Amino acid sequence: MAAAALGCSSRKEFCARFRSVNPKTQCDLDRMNKWVQGRSLPRAPSVYADLAAVIGSTKPGRWVADCSPDAFAAELMVLTKADAATLAVPENLSRRGNPRAAGLLGGVTTLTGAFAAYSLAWSPPFLGRVVRGFLRLAAGKNGPLIATYTETFQGRHLHMSAEVWIGGRAMHFLVRDPDGDMPAFISLQLPGPPANVLCGVMSGVAFIAHEPLPSASPIVFIRVPDTPSLEATNRFFDPAPGTVAADLVELGLNVPEADRLDAFTRKFVGKRPTQVTPQDQVTFASMLNREPLEAAG
Incomplete structure (x- = not known):
């Protein structure tokens, strides 16, 4: 121009x-x-x-x-x-x-496509396990890039979409489930072509919990062949050696350095998410709210 x-x-x-x-x-x-x-x-x-x-x-x-x-x-x-x-x-x-x-x-066209998503489970019943979800990036009708992220747990398919915002060499989207009130914010490194991998952080609240658990964890999206049945393969699995590589092969991806990619992916996602419990709130409140309460008494 x-x-x-x-x-x-x-x-x-x-x-x-x-x-x-x-x-x-x-x-x-x-x-x-x-x-x-x-x-x-x-x-x-x-x-x-x-x-x-x-x-x-x-x-x-x-x-x-x-x-x-x-x-x-x-x-x-x-x-x-x-x-x-x-x-x-x-x-x-x-x-x-x-x-x-x-x-x-x-151009954003280098970002469009289908990606297998790997991150840690946040909900207490699944702590320590890996969530394998799915991300699709597609051009919207009016130009903006649209992100659609899905997970499956306990028979429920979580389907969340949002417009992607790009700036500062990063990309961000606040995805929401149209039938629920549990948004998730995802912030990723902006890759150069061919954009075969996107990595960053996802934050939100644990979807299955008896109490509110604000959570955050690393997440990586790896480009895979786009097939109609891809979303149906979403699941949880234990992060044993070889599981990520085997999953990618099942999705049709040729992985030359399968063992190395498998090990680094499991190391990247970590072992436990960062979470804030109600007890953390109570502990802070017990130290900071005492004076106003004593004054009121």
Whole structure:
């Protein structure tokens, strides 16, 4: 978009614009090719500041990194007098997304697909076991990426969906069950293509418990072949050696380093989730609420 507005006839010419404003820029032709193709993202924040200087904007690099494609196009039109047709945002880009993932330097299509999910069980009856769920990332009707996460326990299929928010080299979604009141918040590292794995943290409240148990644990999503029966394979299992690798093979994934992946996945998810019990609340309250109670008495 910026190259078109500036009349650059090639990426090489556009890259030279970066060197003209900053001889020590982190932008070079090889990196630019990867960014434009969506194969990676800029690691140095200075690249966005350099881009602002290239287009003649007084806005900070952070604004360039976080603005929408439409906002960036509007800035270009003011600065370069380019017309709207030259800077048209492709229809397959999210009008609400972040350009680092969906506009200037890549595309969300690399994230779409089906993923097997591995995390620790939170509910007391299943502590110590691994939850194998399922995540599907798909482009929504209006552009935003939609996450659908499912788990199965005690015969119940938990089906939660949300729009994905991308920013700060991370992706986040607050999924909800339309028939329940138990949301879960998932925050993940934003990977570069081919995005075969997503890892991060999931937090929420234990779904099966006699008392509220706010919980958090690591979670990893591994890309697998998308089949109609994938969701039906959700289950709990004991994290014995070889179980994760065997599960992935059953899902149709060819795993060259099966033993290593199996061991690291089990190490990553850990042995117990972080949980807050009512007793923790009572203990804090006993130390902090005494003075108001004594004053009231």
